[in-house]
Amino acid sequence: MRKLLIASISLIGITAFSQEHFAGLTTSNRVGVLSATNNPAELVNMSHTFEVGFYSLSANVSNNKIGINDLFSDSDLETILFTGNDPVNLRVDSEIYGPSFGMKYKKLAFAITTKITGKLDVVDVDPNLGDGLVNAGLNSLFGSTTINNDYNQRLSGTTWGEIGLTGAMNIINNAEHKFNVGATFKLLFPGSYSNLGLDKFNGTITNTAGDVYLSDVTDVDLNIAYSGGLANNFSNFNDYTKSMIGGLNGFSGDLGINYQWRDQPEDNPKKNQNKYKLNAGLSIRNIGSMTFKDDNNYATNYVLNIPNATLGNPGLNLNQFENIESLQEVEEILINEGYLGLDASRNKKDFKVKLPTTITAYADVKLIPKVFITGFLQQKLNDNNSNDQITAQNIITITPRFTTGFFEVFAPFSNTEIAGFSSGVGFRIGGFYLGSSSVITALASDNSKQADIYTGFRWGFL
Template structure:
């Protein structure tokens, strides 16, 4: 279990990336498939008659404990992440947009897109139990720690693929105004999943002779896994080799846009609202398992937490706990359904002068990250000033995120190529708790 937890923080040192994907470029004046990812109604506003997405990749990580400057320090990540009493939250997310095609025909816009996702998250992990497992209580000032977690603590990872079929239509238009509606129907291909949840975790950790022992404990435990993540949580191949499984889930996005036009086939003001990722997918595999347990340790009994040292899979964690005799199964199933992270997106982009725009973007999650069958999301607010020409843009997203707080970045677009980061500036000038990077290439053809 120690290896299982520490491997998460090794990802932080290897891949320093975070926040919402494609920060800044997603509200670009050059409207294309990326904009439609946030709101399918934008397809009726495509800047070109047709667009081809060649590739786009965004890698994100954010946390509430470790700053960028800590990466170059002498202290171990597990020592830093488990300091203090604030629960640990970490989000590691990768989104890869594969080949896609979009086109406009009269008042309609259509698209077919492909994506792959990989996620590894810590949700509200008690710093004291983490310190006990990873460090044998190194950060504790006394020889015992009382646990009183009145929430669900989760270690969760998932991979899945997606094919999107989108359509949008102009609903109303005058010389000055335009109103669109649109929807995306998503075919989901679940790859691999693993979840360890410990709800209402109470107990005492005693530190004796360099070891940590859990006593007088009770919790509701969920252990669920499917595919390769059940047998290895830290192996990168477990994520990359299991992205696309069989078709076994559906989801939908829908939204609308309102535009005030200018005199040059552009806009003075563009706004939109959408709800994304309504749906879920069912995981099925030969090693599928989802079991709910009650954990109960009473009297003089204790669980030696050093047993989890070197453990790298949920299957091993589950077996150690079962062998301890402290777990009682309450329900079990082979196949299980996982919900996508439904979010509300709202944005507005205002032309200040013909080459200067300012946009505001909001992402508000509509689901509860504490639930064991839920893929996580973040709340984000981003303000982006942008210098924009037809074939060139430079923009500087300023974001406030739920996990890592304030960050500032920069991005560029030259024709169809774009590159950027939502946290480059804050990572360089202060102790930012997130960093991110994205790039991609698409091209359009045909007059708008």
């Protein structure tokens, strides 16, 4: 179990932090296919008739415990992660866009995109339980700690691929106003999945000179599900990359609307392309789910019961989970020791996982020539504690921007649900872009708990 939980910490050192991908770029008035991933209705506003996307990369993490200074100090990250009384929350999230193509014709626009996503989520893990499993109770004093939670704790990893087909249409287009609608239909290719969920956990952790025991657990719902490469080993980053795409087994969609209040009205709206006083949009993204099918598929609901400690039986020894690498090993230990009862028969079966559905709203306002400011809001619609749910975060971002058309620089100021406030900077030169929504905070504050980086290249013509 130590490796299961600490896999997330190791990923912090090789990726970056946050949750909003391409912050400041997708709401730019240099509109392209990437803008349509935020709101499909934006595709009609493409700055060129054709656009080819070569690549886009975004790597994010957000957590509520480990600061930037901790990564470069001699501090034990495992100890820091499970200090205090607040539940541990950590999200690792990466997106890789492959080749994409978009075009517009009169009042219509079309695009095709390809993407691979990898996520690792630690959701509301009790610090006392995590400390007992990972650190053998190093953060706790000798004696007993009672835990009684009313929520579901989760450790989950997911990989999948997507092919997106976007269509958008202009409804109103005159000298002062423009209104678009759009939709994206996504083909989903689930790769690997793994989930450990403990719902309404109760119990007593006892630390006796380095031996840590769990006892007094009554009727706790335990969900263990796995599929693909993550079934065999959860702690190795390579397991997230070797089976990222499976067969076609899911569908999802995005819906969006977009409005522009044009600037400098002209008789020919085409000459006024993306010259606006206000550009606003609303979209619902990731409506759908995918089904995992694999030869090693298992999804089982158990009932966990561990009796009160006695002189001859102190309970479940948590030290034996220290070098665990897979959920199968966790399952085998608990079954062999007789602590698991089945809620249902343990069979190989397909299981469905919901995508992180969100509502996105934004408004980009012209302040003076070449200077804009954008407000962005993301609201999740689903419960991250559900065992069949891929997570999302609530986000608010304000982004001032300076643009000359060919060159653009912007500075996102964000507040995320888990890590709080961050600020960063990004730029675009022609079709190349590089940015981060948290690099300024990371450099200015040792306690910053998020960072991110993204880059990509696209070519628009005609």
